[in-house]
Amino acid sequence: MNSTRIIGSYLSPYVRKVLVCLELKGVPYQVDPIVPFFGNDEFSRISPVRRIPVLIDDHVTLADSTVICEYLEERYPSPSIYPQGAANRARARWLEEFADSRMGEVLIWGLYNQVAIRRAVWGEAADADLLKKVYEQDIPHLLDYLEQQVPAQGWLFDEFGIADIAIASFFRNAQFARFAIDAERWPLAAAFVTRALAHCSFAKLKAFEDLIQRVPPAGQREVLMAAGAPICPQTLGVAAPRRGILKI
Ligand SMILES: N[C@@H](CCC(=O)N[C@@H](CS)C(=O)NCC(=O)O)C(=O)O
Structure with missing residues (x-):
């Protein structure tokens, strides 16, 4: 069974890029919808610059949206998200x-x-x-x-x-x-x-984004679960935020 997990909030443009690609390719996935500043030590381990998205599946763990989308293209070539030539x-x-x-x-x-x-x-x-x-x-x-x-x-x-x-x-x-x-x-x-x-593909995600836009990070997971979003049971989120590592 495919067990693709995406770590990262629905409100991140980089996470959204990956989720839209998964939607287009029809790959089932679950989301751990954390705001990156609230990631725990395990999040630091798998995303050394503490950024979202991270993809974890049965083959690989990847922490960059472009690399993830290229991987999805190679692993699930149809339909293609890159042009010909x-x-x-x-x-x-x-x-x-x-x-x-x-x-x-x-x-x-x-x-x-x-x-x-x-x-x-x-x-x-x-x-x-x-x-x-x-x-x-x-x-x-x-x-x-x-x-x-x-x-x-x-x-x-x-x-x-x-x-x-x-x-x-x-x-x-x-x-x-x-x-x-x-x-x-x-x-x-x-x-x-x-x-x-x-x-x-964007419209489906919009419904979840709209629901959490004004909800504080700590409450977003529950709101999404109640709305039927594909939220994974475990989370790398914690209560207190840490400053990011990269400046830009
Ligand atoms: N090059 C990365 C950039 C990801 C990125 O900047 N994500 C933001 C969220 S929108 C983040 O995690 N920011 C936290 C930080 O920079 O500390 C990618 O394409 O995945």
Whole structure:
């Protein structure tokens, strides 16, 4: 029996990337929905930089969303989440990398962390100067780039895949921080993100995300279980948070 376990909160864009891939490939899984700062010593052992997601299955333990998605592609090749041909595959990986690195820096560390995590986990106020720069410079800059990349209809490559998933996943967290793309200034990017987040693989997860968005980390697991989410019986979560290891 397959026993794929994903460690990490439904609210993380990197976890969401992996869950969408599992949904697309029809791989059954269970989630230990911890916010990474609340991981125990076992979490430190399997994720040495204390980041989510972690995948644990009968073959391997992996602690990086890109590596996990590539593994899922190789172990469960159909349907494929990468396009055909060397150039398209490379471009898909580049867009995924752009999402994970620069969009993560701007939309997670710059925006979501300031607006949500700092208060919910650490009881700290947002950094107003950083937020101003994020809204006025960083987000427009990355949207200018995406506006040149995304198609007017459909997906980045022939089938819905890793590049679409990675980009859309970060904008879901921007939504949590009440940011909406200005559709007059970036019409293609706005429509693309709306289209991708409406895909059934994202929509299924959205129901669980909506339920826990305003629930403190300690209560999220129970809310998810009550709603029928595939929550695993054991958890690597503890009550007191620890500061992260990496800065970005
Ligand atoms: N390169 C990693 C990045 C994962 C990541 O940054 N996850 C965030 C959650 S959204 C995290 O665990 N942050 C905790 C920390 O940095 O201390 C991946 O793609 O999986």
